[in-house]
Amino acid sequence: MKKIPVLAAAAILGAAIMGGCSGNKLYIYNWTYYTPLSVIEKFEKEYGVKVVYDEFASNEEMYTKLQAGGSGYDIIFPSGDYVSIMINQGMLERLDKTKLFNLGNVDPLVLKQATYDPAMEYSVPYYWGAAGIAVNTEKVPNFEKSWSIFARADLRGYMTMLDDMREVLGDALVSLGYSVNTKNPEELQQARDLVNNFWRPNLVKFDSEAFGKGYANGDFWVVQGYAEVVFEEIAGDEELIKNTVFFIPPNGGPAFIDSMCILKGAKNIDMAYKFIDFIHRPEIYAEFTDTFGFPATANSAAGAFKREAPLYSAEDIANTELKDDLGDALEMYNAAWEMIKVGH
Numbered sequence: 001m002k003k004i005p006v007l008a009a010a011a012i013l014g015a016a017i018m019g020g021c022s023g024n025k026l027y028i029y030n031w032t033y034y035t036p037l038s039v040i041e042k043f044e045k046e047y048g049v050k051v052v053y054d055e056f057a058s059n060e061e062m063y064t065k066l067q068a069g070g071s072g073y074d075i076i077f078p079s080g081d082y083v084s085i086m087i088n089q090g091m092l093e094r095l096d097k098t099k100l101f102n103l104g105n106v107d108p109l110v111l112k113q114a115t116y117d118p119a120m121e122y123s124v125p126y127y128w129g130a131a132g133i134a135v136n137t138e139k140v141p142n143f144e145k146s147w148s149i150f151a152r153a154d155l156r157g158y159m160t161m162l163d164d165m166r167e168v169l170g171d172a173l174v175s176l177g178y179s180v181n182t183k184n185p186e187e188l189q190q191a192r193d194l195v196n197n198f199w200r201p202n203l204v205k206f207d208s209e210a211f212g213k214g215y216a217n218g219d220f221w222v223v224q225g226y227a228e229v230v231f232e233e234i235a236g237d238e239e240l241i242k243n244t245v246f247f248i249p250p251n252g253g254p255a256f257i258d259s260m261c262i263l264k265g266a267k268n269i270d271m272a273y274k275f276i277d278f279i280h281r282p283e284i285y286a287e288f289t290d291t292f293g294f295p296a297t298a299n300s301a302a303g304a305f306k307r308e309a310p311l312y313s314a315e316d317i318a319n320t321e322l323k324d325d326l327g328d329a330l331e332m333y334n335a336a337w338e339m340i341k342v343g344h
Contacts, residue, residue, distance in 0.1 A: 025050045026271045029073040031258065032057055032209070033229050034127075036291040043278050049271055057208040058164050066091065066263070074266040075275060079256040081166070083123045084116040084325035086261070092122045093262040099273040100124065102280035107300040113322050114257050123259035124276050127289075128297040130255045130320045131167055132248040132312065134230040136240070139221040145247045147171045149222060150199040158221040160214065161199065163206035165337040166323050167224070168195055170254030180254045180321045183329040192336040200340060216240065227311040228292035248316045255320035257298070 028035070032055045040051050054073070056062040059082045066076070078086060086092050097103060103120065110125050117123045135143055139158070143149055150159060161168050170180035172191035182188060204220065212233035214220040223230065227246045234240045260276045262269060278284055286305035289296045293311035296302040326333060 024048065025052055026075070026268050026275060027052045027054070027073045028075045028077075028275070029054050029056065029062065029263075030075075030077040031055065033226070033232055033292065034077065034258075036288055038291070039279075039284060039288055042284070043275060046278075047271065047274055051275075058162075060165070071263070071265060072267070073263050074268045074272040076261050076263050077126055077258050078123075078261060079258050079323065080114060080116045081323045081325045083259050083261060087117065087122050088325075091264050093264055093266060093269065094121055095124070095262065096273070099270075100277050100280075102277050105280045105282060105285070105299050105301040107298055110257060110298045114259075115322075116325060117259070123261045124280070125298040126258045126260050126279065127294065128255065128257045128317070129226075129294065130248050130253055130317045131162060131164075131224060131226055132246055132253075132316075134215060134223050134225065134227070134244055134246045136215070136218075136221045136243055137245055138243040143222075146249050146251070147175045147253070150202060150224070153202060155222055156202040157204060158219075159202055159223065160204050160207045160211045160220050161224040162211070163208040165333055167254055168199075168206070168340075169333060169336060170321075170323065171224070172199070174249075174251055174253050174321070181324045181326065183326065183332070185332060188332060188336055192340060196340050196343070200343065206341070228294065231293060231311060246311060248312060248320065250319065252319035252321060255317055255322045257322060 026049050028051060030053065035053070040053065044051055056065070059079050062076065062078060063082055097120065103124065106125055110128050111118055113128070114125060133149060140155065150161060169188070169191050172194045173180050173182055173187065175194065176187070176190055178187045178191070207214070211220065211223040211225045212229040215223045215230055216233040216237065230244065230246065234244065260279065262272045266272055279288065280299055282299060282301035283305045285296060285299040285302040289302065289310070290306055290308040293308065295310040295312070295314045296306060297314055
């Protein structure tokens with residue numbers, strides 16, 4: 001992959017002047033490594049607007065910041081379970097679909113899975129994907145393509161997993177043959193014990209922010225994470241690229257559909273609609289997915305414009321399961337995760 005300039009300056013600017021939205025600025029709160037700078041620049045040029053781009057590393061980080069008063073954003077990119085939560089809490093604007101002309105390009109298969117908002121009343125799918133595992137095969141020549149790799153004591157001190165409750169517990173649940181959305185306390189306890197007793201002792205840490213850099217530096221040999229982050233960080237290191245295998249375990253794991261939503265109280269709603277529509281132009285969506293090595297999972301018209309082979313295919317995520325809103329059972333997951341984090 002090409003080395004992509006990080007939007008750090010925009011993120012700093014966003015944090016500094018959140019209170020001062022104006023008509024010629026669009027404030028976006030999105031995941032790290034998730035919108036190419038080239039796409040942002042094209043949008044800015046076409047519409048004469050300045051995009052202020054701030055980043056988060058997990059749904060929990062995003063949600064906590066917004067709940068704590070971090071307002072001022074126009075567009076946010078939550079995963080499906082958090083779209084559901086935020087709809088129920090009145091945090092999102094209902095979409096006026098007469099202002100969105102490219103919704104017909106959204107893949108019907110993705111909408112079929114987006115049970116949290118199948119009619120796109122509050123959200124428009126951005127990307128359907130899944131986290132996986134990157135392995136440095138020079139350091140780890142023999143391994144099973146399974147979440148059980150994290151139970152290998154011989155790799156202790158060289159592995160990380162995401163600091164993401166639903167991802168880690170979801171991996172454990174799948175490993176035990178359960179749904180990533182189970183509300184059964186016994187099943188969740190078994191997943192917690194698997195992580196706590198067999199995976200956690202071998203990890204350097206739970207990390208959603210620096211796992212790519214640590215992998216690139218050679219500090220970590222096995223990381224759970226997102227392909228685009230890993231390959232962005234190792235871009236230019238041909239030897240490490242050659243020795244890197246990224247896979248999503250065949251028995252599946254948690255999947256996500258990240259969506260574009262307009263935050264309640266957004267100051268630049270008209271420009272927010274233009275940005276959402278811009279993303280689903282087939283040639284723009286192809287540029288977005290090519291930049292990060294994605295398959296074009298949420299836009300059925302983009303395939304004809306793609307130029308790069310993806311780092312993984314849509315077939316690789318066929319056995320994954322979308323994370324749902326857990327409702328009251330979320331507290332049970334929070335308690336299990338807290339026990340894992342403190343090592344009990």
